[in-house]
Amino acid sequence: MMTPFTASPGDEGEALPSVKPRSARTWLAFVRNRTGLIGIVIFVGFVVLGLLAPVIAPGNPATITMHIMSPPTAHYWLGTTAEGQSVWSQVIWGTRPTLVIGFIAGALTTALSIIIGVGGAYNGGALDDVATMFSNIFIVIPGIPLMIVLATYLHHAGTVAMILVISATGWPFGARVLRSQTLALRKRDFVQAARLTGESTWGIVQRELFPNMISLIVANFLSTIMYAIGAEVSLQFLGLGNINTVSWGSMLYWAGNYQALAFGAWWWIIPPGICIALVGGALALVNRSIDEIANPQLTSAPKRGRLHRGGTGS
Amino acid sequence: MTEPEGVPILSLTHVSKTFFSGRRSRIDAVRDVTFHLYPHEIVCLVGESGSGKSTTAHLIMAMETSTSGTIRYQGQDVARLRGRSAHRQYRRAVQMIFQDPYASLNPVHTAGYTIGRPMEIHHSIASASQRNKAVLRLLRQVDLTPPAEFYYKLPYQLSGGQRQRVAIARALAVQPALIIADEPVSMLDVSLRAGILQLILQARDEAGVTFLYITHDLASARYIGDRILVMYRGIICEEGMADAVINGPQHPYTKALIEAVPNPEHLEDGGTVDDTVIPSHPSAPASPGCPYYALCPVSVAECQQNLPDWTELSGKHRVRCFHVADARHGVKT
Known part of the structure; x- marks a missing residue:
């Protein structure tokens, strides 16, 4: 019937079978999930494009030539700007600042959300009150106008200033979501159980709470990148960033400035627009697939005949 | 089981706990509770919901502090544990099994992790490979076989009874002297209850663990308990050997x-x-x-x-x- 509680010699030889580590299985799940795969391929494609810019479009993208407002030709694949710059070259090089600012601002914003949201909710009391008050204040301040004011104040914001402005206005939404999730988890029995086995506070946050929130945190991170890219493009389009750097936002700014649309120069406006939409769409797709993967109950509809194969009842 | 004797492992002396909500509302959850647990016995705390039995468990686990009275574990006042190591020692010596196995296991951790983690925290077993062996042995002991397969199971892949077995294995992992079992079978199918009760008896007989078994169910109390404490609205109104209380109850x-x-x-x-x-x-x-x-x-x-x-x-x-x-x-x- 049952194994006696005293150790029997046979147990000593028992060893664990090797199983693929959790992280490997997660990546495999991503590849299997078509939505996620498409998103990752598009996003990674843009990252590669940015990295390989010197190879794909050699030369300075800001170089001025005599061929102004040229429609797409064999030489200028995507035509030229009013200053005779190659749009192809600008789109490729413009990937770099856009993604870098999006990624760093997204990471910083998420970190702020975690510290303020999780920290406040887990500790409770006055700390939570203060954290909630700040989130509430920041959440009612309209983001874009505040960003415009801050960016104007910082006067043609450089990369660092741009990242700080986006992070300062972007954190409260994530903080509130993570706070409510922390509050819901904190009172659960398994958190109590971990405390009763002697787990430290940091151990509980790290080992019991975070794994349950990781999909939320990653989803939050990805949407923050989308938000950051959108915010960055808007600021540059409004001429509040550094208009002399080549990025998708500044391309749109100059296109607007030279009234590209009035001259019928669609090739100047549509490529950066499509790129922004593609990056945003790719992140949204990855986000959706994370939700599917992180909730194993939702996706693991077992294949026929494998239902509860290991279950023996008790 | 013979009558309790020797030095009590856990003593509650005139313990009371009052909750205040607002200015007027006051609930005496636990009133003047005194009892002693002796080594290797299973004591059942029987009462209806709201009788204060779970509050008593929380007081013993130092999740709440008592309003008055003292709780002593092997002579040491639980409310006056000072310093990290004293707390750790107490956590290692006194474990708890929760009522709801669907809530007490973290959905993202495998059974193996859940059982092995307490050993890791308390360094009771030094090397990772020794720890794995100990976890596999525990899985076998709580009848989750083949253990190597259950090691990697996540809670959602387990039935309620299997989950409760994992929770029991977790409680046993650091070889505690005392386990507080808060209605461990009330959420389970009736057909699974006997198996869990058997497991508790076995842990007592073979690992020498003392149990405070909290329940509202007299039948399981009679089945498993050496002694029974009957609790009603905060007070213990009757206590005695299980058979004596069931066969000759005195309190109305x-x-x-x-x-x-x-x-x-x-x-x-x-x-x-x-x-x-x-x-x-x-x-x-x-x-x-x-x-x-x-x-x-x-x-x-x-x-x-x-x-x-x-x-x-x-x-x-x-x-x-x-x-x-x-x-x-x-x-x-």
């Missing part, structure tokens, strides 16, 4: 509780189920006296005024009731 509440259990033998005799159910939330105002006085068929005026003291009966059987006390002293009521 205990009597009503035992009569409320449907008895199939009576049905065969043509009788009906006794429906003199005890109202779960009698509207009796909080009084300094016996909490059962309003419902008690034999209550006297004194019952409302004062909390009766213990009346010792034969053996370890004792009751908190004026009626019983008077009867023993030959006074007619």
